[in-house]
Amino acid sequence: xxxxxxxxxxxxxxxxxxxxxxxxxxxxxxxxxxxxxxxxxxxxxxxxxxxxxxxxxxxxxxxxxxxxxxxxxxxxxxxxxxxxxxxxxxxxxxxxxxxxxxxxxxxxxxxxxxxxxxxxxxxxxxxxxxxxxxxxxxxxxxxxxxxxxxxxxxxxxxxxxxxxxxxxxxxxxxxxxxxxxxxxxxxxxxxxxxxxxxxxxxxxxxxxxxxxxxxxxxx
Amino acid sequence: xxxxxxxxxxxxxxxxxxxxxxxxxxxxxxxxxxxxxxxxxxxxxxxxxxxxxxxxxxxxxxxxxxxxxxxxxxxxxxxxxxxxxxxxxxxxxxxxxxxxxxxxxxxxxxxxxxxxxxxxxxxxxxxxxxxxxxxxxxxxxxxxxxxxxxxxxxxxxxxxxxxxxxxxxxxxxxxxxxxxxxxxxxxxxxxxxxxxxxxxxxxxxxxxxxxxxxxxxxx
DNA sequence: AGGCTTGCTTACGGGTGTAAGCCTGTCAAC
DNA sequence: GTTGACAGGCTTACACCCGTAAGCAAGCCT
Numbered sequence: 001x002x003x004x005x006x007x008x009x010x011x012x013x014x015x016x017x018x019x020x021x022x023x024x025x026x027x028x029x030x031x032x033x034x035x036x037x038x039x040x041x042x043x044x045x046x047x048x049x050x051x052x053x054x055x056x057x058x059x060x061x062x063x064x065x066x067x068x069x070x071x072x073x074x075x076x077x078x079x080x081x082x083x084x085x086x087x088x089x090x091x092x093x094x095x096x097x098x099x100x101x102x103x104x105x106x107x108x109x110x111x112x113x114x115x116x117x118x119x120x121x122x123x124x125x126x127x128x129x130x131x132x133x134x135x136x137x138x139x140x141x142x143x144x145x146x147x148x149x150x151x152x153x154x155x156x157x158x159x160x161x162x163x164x165x166x167x168x169x170x171x172x173x174x175x176x177x178x179x180x181x182x183x184x185x186x187x188x189x190x191x192x193x194x195x196x197x198x199x200x201x202x203x204x205x206x207x208x209x210x211x212x213x214x215x216x217x218x219x
Numbered sequence: 220x221x222x223x224x225x226x227x228x229x230x231x232x233x234x235x236x237x238x239x240x241x242x243x244x245x246x247x248x249x250x251x252x253x254x255x256x257x258x259x260x261x262x263x264x265x266x267x268x269x270x271x272x273x274x275x276x277x278x279x280x281x282x283x284x285x286x287x288x289x290x291x292x293x294x295x296x297x298x299x300x301x302x303x304x305x306x307x308x309x310x311x312x313x314x315x316x317x318x319x320x321x322x323x324x325x326x327x328x329x330x331x332x333x334x335x336x337x338x339x340x341x342x343x344x345x346x347x348x349x350x351x352x353x354x355x356x357x358x359x360x361x362x363x364x365x366x367x368x369x370x371x372x373x374x375x376x377x378x379x380x381x382x383x384x385x386x387x388x389x390x391x392x393x394x395x396x397x398x399x400x401x402x403x404x405x406x407x408x409x410x411x412x413x414x415x416x417x418x419x420x421x422x423x424x425x426x427x428x429x430x431x432x433x434x435x436x437x438x
Numbered sequence: 439a440g441g442c443t444t445g446c447t448t449a450c451g452g453g454t455g456t457a458a459g460c461c462t463g464t465c466a467a468c
Numbered sequence: 469g470t471t472g473a474c475a476g477g478c479t480t481a482c483a484c485c486c487g488t489a490a491g492c493a494a495g496c497c498t
Contacts, residue, residue, distance in 0.1 A: 010443090010444070010445095011444080011445080043445075043446090044445070044446055044447080046445080046446070046447080046448095047444075047445045047446070050443080050444060050445070051444095
């Protein structure tokens with residue numbers, strides 16, 4: 001018998017979107033082209049159109065795929081802050097793994113089901129915790145801004161190792177007179193170059209500050 | 220005498236960058252192409268290469284032009300919060316006017332002079348106000364995240380008039396069963412659709428919350 | 439056996455960055 | 469003045485990459 005030739009799963013909208021995510025992870029949003037996504041699947045570009053109406057639909061879909069990967073807040077927690085903190089950490093992890101997704105959300109005006117379910121769950125936790133409508137709206141705006149903004153600047157400084165930090169910092173320091181930017185120089189030399197900078201801890205600092213301040217204004 | 224034919228200012232790096240900003244304001248980052256920028260100046264594409272080495276340099280330059288438009292914090296204020304608040308408001312205004320710039324900052328790894336001057340000034344205000352190095356670093360991260368993130372989601376919901384809000388909200392409400400997203404529905408019906416939503420006020424709420432919480436941890 | 443799904447082929451009309459070389463207006467030195 | 473150099477802008481051309489319309493071929497299910 002033929003040893004089951006390559007399984008050859010048929011294409012599907014889901015497989016197309018997943019492939020698009022992988023392509024974007026590798027080369028950014030601009031890398032998402034029908035040809036490249038098709039290639040990722042070992043297929044020709046036009047084949048995708050059997051499962052997706054056009055490229056815009058791919059972009060819309062891809063955003064929702066990423067959103068679906070963010071864990072929903074657990075409404076069962078006794079402290080609303082724990083629920084929100086967990087989902088914020090998850091959101092940062094996911095958005096930072098697919099850093100192109102943040103920028104893509106702008107141009108897309110059609111929220112998918114995962115996106116909507118998400119906002120609903122977060123709002124639910126806040127409302128059940130006793131936040132008024134208006135305060136809950138403020139809280140959502142504030143928290144989402146912080147999470148999104150943090151990921152944004154995390155991308156700007158994707159410095160995983162201390163060596164990389166040193167390299168970039170040296171470049172800046174060398175290119176510019178230290179006495180023109182005294183505070184920046186101080187920060188780089190005295191703080192950024194010290195080992196042990198941790199994005200997770202930095203993120204947590206701001207998040208806790210925000211959550212505590214919101215707790216103080218609850219109800 | 221000939222009535223001074225069109226003044227015909229010569230090109231320059233500065234004029235090229237300004238034109239690129241206008242092009243991006245009109246059509247987003249992707250609209251920045253050498254041909255389009257040249258057309259904006261009434262000139263052919265290749266002429267730009269006399270004043271700019273390549274397209275990447277245009278993108279780097281354009282980011283710095285936008286940054287330069289943000290007003291520096293005034294170190295003279297008695298309360299550091301007033302200085303930071305003023306600069307945050309200015310940043311939001313500028314970045315929201317050139318909404319494409321936020322996304323562009325990611326890919327650019329070469330901060331221009333305006334960018335550096337900016338960070339230095341903000342750090343200066345915080346340090347002079349008595350913040351320690353570590354706390355100042357946290358504060359910068361927190362504030363910048365919030366400002367950037369707010370602009371980001373402001374773009375997602377660029378709803379200037381209440382009518383627009385209603386239109387979008389109706390679309391969402393119609394497309395999805397209200398009982399599947401009860402909290403979201405509540406928020407839209409009871410809050411978002413009410414007149415008087417003001418982005419400036421919403422932004423101020425979160426900003427003040429953050430600044431007050433930071434003040435409590437100063438020194 | 440027939441139809442329907444799935445993927446492929448070909449093709450069109452556009453957009454991109456930029457290398458190489460030409461043309462012309464301006465201005466300084468003779 | 470006349471001449472010469474040179475900068476600034478233009479033309480042409482190359483070698484890509486893009487989204488997608490139209491129609492064809494093969495495999496599966498009924």
